[in-house]
Amino acid sequence: MIRVLSVFGTRPEAIKMAPVVHALQAAPETFESLVCVSAQHRAMLDQVLGVFGLRADHDLDLMVPGQSPAQIAARVIERLPPLLRDIRPDVLLVQGDTMTAFAAAFAAYLERIPSGHVEAGLRTGDRFQPFPEEMNRVLTTRLATIHFAPTAQARDVLLAEGIPAADAHLTGNTVIDALLQTVRPDYHFHTPRLSSLDPSRRMVLVTTHRRESFGAPLESTCAAIRELAQRFPDLQFVLPVHPNPQVKATVERLLCDLPGMYLIEPVDYLEFVHLMARAHLVLTDSGGVQEEAPSLGKPVLVLREVTERPEGVTAGTAVVVGTDRERIVRVASELLTSAEAYDRMANAVNPYGDGHASERIVAALAERFG
Numbered sequence: 029m030i031r032v033l034s035v036f037g038t039r040p041e042a043i044k045m046a047p048v049v050h051a052l053q054a055a056p057e058t059f060e061s062l063v064c065v066s067a068q069h070r071a072m073l074d075q076v077l078g079v080f081g082l083r084a085d086h087d088l089d090l091m092v093p094g095q096s097p098a099q100i101a102a103r104v105i106e107r108l109p110p111l112l113r114d115i116r117p118d119v120l121l122v123q124g125d126t127m128t129a130f131a132a133a134f135a136a137y138l139e140r141i142p143s144g145h146v147e148a149g150l151r152t153g154d155r156f157q158p159f160p161e162e163m164n165r166v167l168t169t170r171l172a173t174i175h176f177a178p179t180a181q182a183r184d185v186l187l188a189e190g191i192p193a194a195d196a197h198l199t200g201n202t203v204i205d206a207l208l209q210t211v212r213p214d215y216h217f218h219t220p221r222l223s224s225l226d227p228s229r230r231m232v233l234v235t236t237h238r239r240e241s242f243g244a245p246l247e248s249t250c251a252a253i254r255e256l257a258q259r260f261p262d263l264q265f266v267l268p269v270h271p272n273p274q275v276k277a278t279v280e281r282l283l284c285d286l287p288g289m290y291l292i293e294p295v296d297y298l299e300f301v302h303l304m305a306r307a308h309l310v311l312t313d314s315g316g317v318q319e320e321a322p323s324l325g326k327p328v329l330v331l332r333e334v335t336e337r338p339e340g341v342t343a344g345t346a347v348v349v350g351t352d353r354e355r356i357v358r359v360a361s362e363l364l365t366s367a368e369a370y371d372r373m374a375n376a377v378n379p380y381g382d383g384h385a386s387e388r389i390v391a392a393l394a395e396r397f398g
């Protein structure tokens with residue numbers, strides 16, 4: 029029996045780890061699967077646990093409103109080791125690039141417990157973009173024992189950084205597993221505000237929350253959305269607002285008065301997947317959304333200066349537009365007026381996986397730790 033402890037804390041980690049936990053649970057003769065949540069996010073994490081029917085065996089419950097990355101890391105490093113000493117997992121799994129992921133991998137190292145990194149090998153090459161996620165990725169690669177790369181390009185990064193080929197597995201991204209397990213043909217929104225969306229009008233879905241965009245860049249993004257709303261009065265905008273106080277205050281101040289603007293609380297994953305499916309265009313600085321939208325045939329404008337997910341740009345499903353008002357308006361306007369430009373992006377192929385990443389991860393764990 030291989031005892032696997034999956035540790036995660038934010039919404040995107042939970043979405044991307046849910047298929048892995050389910051795959052571990054589906055092989056009870058080989059694995060004992062335990063889940064520890066840091067609850068770096070409280071409400072948004074619990075939304076995901078609910079949608080995927082996951083139960084946490086251990087909950088560090090560490091979120092405080094307006095927390096700093098350093099506080100999150102400190103609490104994980106303080107609270108996780110006693111639990112690790114208690115349950116002695118054969119391997120600890122972390123996902124992605126959050127404070128929870130890095131700090132849990134570090135805690136595992138301090139307890140001399142091997143760790144596996146799901147979604148390994150993403151890099152922008154700029155230590156401050158995204159901040160602090162780029163550094164979390166680099167450090168988690170150094171700490172982990174076994175690495176699960178979502179794309180061939182990500183695996184090449186790991187090999188170039190000296191990870192032995194036998195430890196770097198090409199798996200696809202588990203976000204596609206989650207998406208394909210969730211999307212359904214006839215879905216009705218359960219968020220009351222969304223029932224007034226007009227199906228005959230085009231909808232633009234927007235998410236934004238990156239720390240390096242707080243202040244002027246986020247204000248500039250909001251100004252671009254304002255200008256698009258005025259230039260294209262037929263458009264509806266849906267913006268599930270991240271609960272980070274720095275995001276919420278700016279977005280509400282700059283956009284709340286526009287007609288056709290749906291500023292709503294974060295919606296659960298089921299609802300969000302079907303908002304993507306219903307959208308004409310997606311504007312986002314999210315990592316996960318950059319990977320999901322192309323699977324649903326939706327062009328993505330990336331509200332960052334640089335992306336660690338260049339595969340979407342190469343495939344033609346994503347364009348990096350940054351946070352400059354004029355650039356966002358120009359690129360979005362072209363897609364909103366040229367059917368040819370739109371179809372080129374909408375018909376490009378998703379480069380992030382085939383929906384079987386979790387099976388590959390679980391097979392690699394069985395081989396390595398069995």
Ligand code: UD1
Nearest residue numbers: 038068069070071072073092093094095126127161271272
């Ligand atoms: C973190 C991750 C980022 C990820 C993002 C996903 C790090 C360094 N960053 O961002 O990679 O893209 O989560 O959303 O780990 N809040 C609530 N309820 C919730 C969740 C958040 O009220 O359910 C509020 C709290 O005030 C919290 C704040 O949002 O303090 C920010 O949460 P935090 O985890 O610090 O977010 P980020 O670091 O911005």
Ligand code: UDP
Nearest residue numbers: 040043268294295296297300314315316317
């Ligand atoms: N998402 C969600 N509800 C929302 C907004 C996003 O369930 O209101 C999902 C989305 O489908 C994706 C993930 O959350 O899988 C992305 O999370 P986020 O943008 O917070 O983090 P990132 O991916 O940038 O780390």
